[in-house]
Amino acid sequence: MNPDRWLFTVQTPFSAEAFVNSSLVVGDVVMLVDTGIVGKSYDLIAARLHELGLSIKDLRLIINTHGHSDHVGNNGRFVRASGCLVAAHARAVPWIDDREVAAREIAGRYPDVIPYTDAIRREYQRLIEERPARVNMTLADGTSIRAADDVVFRVLELPGHTWGEIGLLEENERILLVGDVLVPLEANQLIIYEDADVFRATLRRLRQLLEEGVVASVVAGHRARLESAEAIRWIDDILAMIASIERWTLECIGAAQKPVPALEVCRYVAGHAKRNPDWRAMVTVGGELARLEQQGQLRVSDGLWQAV
Numbered sequence: 037m038n039p040d041r042w043l044f045t046v047q048t049p050f051s052a053e054a055f056v057n058s059s060l061v062v063g064d065v066v067m068l069v070d071t072g073i074v075g076k077s078y079d080l081i082a083a084r085l086h087e088l089g090l091s092i093k094d095l096r097l098i099i100n101t102h103g104h105s106d107h108v109g110n111n112g113r114f115v116r117a118s119g120c121l122v123a124a125h126a127r128a129v130p131w132i133d134d135r136e137v138a139a140r141e142i143a144g145r146y147p148d149v150i151p152y153t154d155a156i157r158r159e160y161q162r163l164i165e166e167r168p169a170r171v172n173m174t175l176a177d178g179t180s181i182r183a184a185d186d187v188v189f190r191v192l193e194l195p196g197h198t199w200g201e202i203g204l205l206e207e208n209e210r211i212l213l214v215g216d217v218l219v220p221l222e223a224n225q226l227i228i229y230e231d232a233d234v235f236r237a238t239l240r241r242l243r244q245l246l247e248e249g250v251v252a253s254v255v256a257g258h259r260a261r262l263e264s265a266e267a268i269r270w271i272d273d274i275l276a277m278i279a280s281i282e283r284w285t286l287e288c289i290g291a292a293q294k295p296v297p298a299l300e301v302c303r304y305v306a307g308h309a310k311r312n313p314d315w316r317a318m319v320t321v322g323g324e325l326a327r328l329e330q331q332g333q334l335r336v337s338d339g340l341w342q343a344v
Contacts, residue, residue: 038209039206039209039211042061042062042063042183042184042187043059043060043061043062043206043211043255044059044060044061044062044084044088045057045058045059045060045255045261046058046059046060046072046077046080046081046084047260048072048073048076048077048080048081049072049073049076049077050072050073050106050258053223054220054223054258055258056070056072056073056077056106056107056257056258057070057255057256057257057258057259058070058071058072058077058081059213059255060081060084060085060088061183061187061189062088062090062183063182063183063184063187064182064183064184064185065096065097065182065183065184066085066090066094066095066096066097067095067096067097067098067099067181067183068081068095068097068098068099068114068120069098069099069100069101069204069213070099070100070101070107070108070215070257071098071100071107071108071109071110071111071114072106072107072109072110073105073106073109073110073163073164074109074110074113074162074163074164074165075109077109077110078110078113078114081110081114092114092117092118093117093118093119094118095114095117095118095120096118096120096121097120097121097122097123097181098111098114098115098120098121098122098123098169099122099123099124099175099181099202099204100122100123100124100128100132100171100215101201101202101203101204101213101214101215101216101257102124102125102128102197102198102200102201102202102215102216103124103128103129103130103131103132103138103198103200104131104142104198104215104216105135105138105160105161105163105164106163106257107215107216107257108131108132108164108168109163109164109165110165111132111165111168111169112165112166112167112168112169113165114169115169116167116169121172121173122169122170122171122172122173123171123172123173123174123175123181124171124173124174124175124200124202125174125175125176125193125200125201125202126174126176126200127195127198127199127200128171128198128199128200128201128202129171129174129200131200132168132170132171133168133170133171134168135160135161135164135168136161138160138161138164139156139157139160139161140152140157142160142315142319143156143157143159143160143315144156144157144315145315145318145319145322146298146315146318146319146322148339149297149298149299149302149318149322150299150302150314150315150318156315175191175202176191176193177191177192177193178190178191179191181204186208187206187208188206188207188208189204189205189206189213190204190205190207191203191204191205192204192205192212194214194217194238194241194242195230195231195234195235195238196217196229196230196231196234196235196236196237196238196239197215197216197217197219197228197229197230197235198216198230199230201214201215201216201217201238202215203215203217203242205245205250205251207250209252210249210250210251210252210253211251211252211253211254211255212242212245212251212253212254212255213254213255214254214255214256214257215256215257216228216256216257216258217238217239217242217256218254218256218257218259218262218267218270218271218274219274220258220259221270221273221274221277223311224311224312225311225312225314225316225317226281226305226306226309226311226312226316226317226320226321227274227277227278227281227320228316228319228320229278229320229323230319230323231323231327232278232281232282232323232324232327233327235278236275236278239271239274239275240275242267242271243268243271243272246264246267246268246271247264247268249264251264251267252264253267254267277309280308280309281305281309281320281321281324282324282328284304284305284308284309285301285304285305285321285324285325285328286328286333286334286343287304288300288301288304288305289301289334289341289342289343290343292342294342295337295340295341295342296340296341296342297339297340297341298318298321298322298325298339298341299313299318301321301325301341302317302318302321302322305317305320305321305324306321325341332344
């Protein structure tokens with residue numbers, strides 16, 4: 037079936053400069069992939085359903101690509117209005133089910149480096165409905181999800197940006213729906229990822245699927261639909277940024293005459309990337325420090341980092 041007959045992407049506001057994609061899949065089952073941030077996103081998705089001759093009560097399944105706030109913000113409201121189920125990767129469930137846990141484990145992950153204040157907690161939680169819905173179904177690599185006889189998705193596990201990241205590949209039309217595995221590079225925040233090696237492996241897997249024609253186009257969380265050549269260029273740009281972050285991390289510590297606190301490394305890396313040295317940057321830099329320590333390139337004592 038022509039994807040224009042079953043796939044409808046709604047660009048919902050994220051900030052003055054950015055948007056989040058929510059994708060409606062309309063077949064025998066009506067599904068919504070990601071719900072945007074709390075507020076106007078709900079109304080825009082509801083309006084698109086109305087244009088299609090449907091209502092929110094027709095919604096049967098929400099699939100979250102991962103557990104970050106800008107992708108799950110309206111879960112609760114949609115579930116209360118429709119009674120639909122919510123599906124996600126098992127490792128995304130704690131952040132989707134409980135916004136206190138999400139805020140603490142994401143924005144407040146390094147309280148000894150960037151204090152976890154009420155302001156930071158509110159900044160994260162303001163994007164999520166106060167009564168989030170719980171996940172009913174967990175998805176794993178290879179799980180099949182049927183929207184219609186000729187619209188069947190295969191789940192791809194795509195860890196890196198988060199540990200619980202998934203994509204949905206419709207194999208007949210070779211369209212891949214993803215969240216932030218193709219993370220935006222234009223924002224004023226440093227790209228977020230949990231582990232550079234895991235993220236690189238995922239990006240190379242996705243690049244191979246594009247090169248082999250298994251995937252022909254991608255609908256990403258913060259971009260218009262991409263054909264394969266543009267998606268490959270984006271992957272290469274992300275891989276280059278990951279390499280730069282590793283280089284800047286080692287450069288900061290190697291050039292120092294004494295052990296370096298993590299906040300100084302975060303500011304150095306973010307400064308070279310021309311991004312804000314905020315909690316988002318610290319998620320990435322903290323993961324990078326831990327990875328390089330595990331590989332034996334760095335060591336830490338009393339919160340101070342130095343080269344081995």
